[in-house]
Amino acid sequence: MAAVTLKDVAERAGVSIKTVSNVVRDAPRVSEATRTRVMRAVQELGYRPNPSARRLRTGRSGLIALAVPDLATPYFAELAHHVRTEAAALGFTVLIEETLGDTKEELRLATGVGASLLDGVILSPLHVSPDELALVTDQFPLVLLGERSYEGDRVVADHVLIDNVAAAREATAHLAGLGRTRIAAIGVDKAGSATSRQRLEGFQQALHDAGLTYDPRLAPQIKDFDRGNGLRAMRALAQLPKGQRPDAVFCFSDLLAVGARRALHEADLTIPGDVALAGVDGSEEARYGTPSLTSVVPDKAAIASLAVKCLVDRVRAEDPPPFEVHVAPHWLEVRESSGGEREPLEP
Template identity: 75%
Template structure:
């Protein structure tokens, strides 16, 4: 069977070949209605751009990479879906890579896997520093996801994130507003993490605003933002003396919170009656946990859109663009794990 061509797509969509080319290349001057018609024709016919031919014609392949720590983490799996959808709207194809949080791998991917084919990279780094990234950001267009320590006059790449300090402050304030006075934090990592540092800062701020004192015994160290770490940390907290044992826990990820909930269940401790639990990430897993988990929900669609469009702008720019920090919205959703009110799940 002959390969589907731009002309085939143009005939199906009722537009010119030039219009199809503009849509496939992500040129923004095409109307939304025409773009949707062309993309529908692309999917119906199964058109696949030829990266090598495209690069010969335009100097670009239309291929970008998304590099995340771990695709088994619900947050990154959901985010990857949004990135692929947004890239498709701009006529871009996404190569997805896992770094497993390894700094050397993060640095390698920041320069572009198969850099002769990639037009740009969206990277969610855990451990590589901005100073280490700075020398390579000129090699290929790069957008960073997540919370990194930075000074605005020293930004060396575009950043897309939520305000982690404010989000952590909101969650902790919610717990304090319920009358909880011994609020623990599960998420202080043994290795440096910008997310952990910022969420801990927001936690501190909210405690201070509520007139509560930070107790380091209520902040056990963990290795990773994962279920087993939340389970073990919560078990440690439950061993504390009665006057110290927490009546609420803010977990720095939903996975940590779900592990903590399991520890409470095993110990026969009522959640939220005795210990309220809240997380951050807004994963689907949080909605279906028992009890359903109070969490901060970052707008993943907005994060993906900002990241892909920011990268596309940099790829398509004739000259250098200033680096920027883009904040995506988030919302705190109170559920059964703090409010204690059973509600049927929306379907």
């Protein structure tokens, strides 16, 4: 069977081809009645947009990619939802890629190699270096997410992030403000990632501000920011003699905090009575567990909006502007794990 065309849809809906094109691209200034009629014709005829044809007409396919390290991580799953929503509002479709932190895969996506239909990529890198990125970011539209692993004023691509040092400092200061004096940190990774370094820096700043001393014995090294590593690290901390055991723990991710919460339950230590607990990510998992977890909440909707807008502006620009760094908001939500009140949850 011949492929269904815009003309076919236009004839079925009784509108112009231009109107069908506007509806398919989710362009503004189309009445709801017309949009409904066109979409009914699209569904009845089984019309599917042709990215190759669109690229021939406009030089663009309308496809962008979001590449993240791990789709099983709630933070990235929630972020992907917001990116897809923001992109759809601008007439773009999002392909989701999982890099698993592989350097070669991150670099492949950063350059658009093997993805000729992509207009651009939003990439959350773990291991590709700034020097490698600097060689390719003027050749393909790219926006980076997450921590900057380079210093000074050097900017190798548009970058959207939160202030990780400030986020960690605020969470730790909250724990210190509860009167806790032996505050542990779970999230010092062996690879020395930018995320880990920055959150450790904020943690240490808050200890200093509170007149507390950083004790490396209360900062066990981990491999990944996942539940299992949080469980193992907290088990080790819980086995310390009572006078050396922490009375509060700042975890560098909510998943680490979830694992730590399980280990404290196993050790018959109460939260927050014996040990207050806080994490980072503002995940739904943090809200729905028992006790609910205090967490630093990055504004994921704002991160997605900034990233998509930056990328689309660069895709559409004839003369791309200089790269910029955009800092998205974050805030601390105090919940039961550090003395907050129980949050009423809708079923």
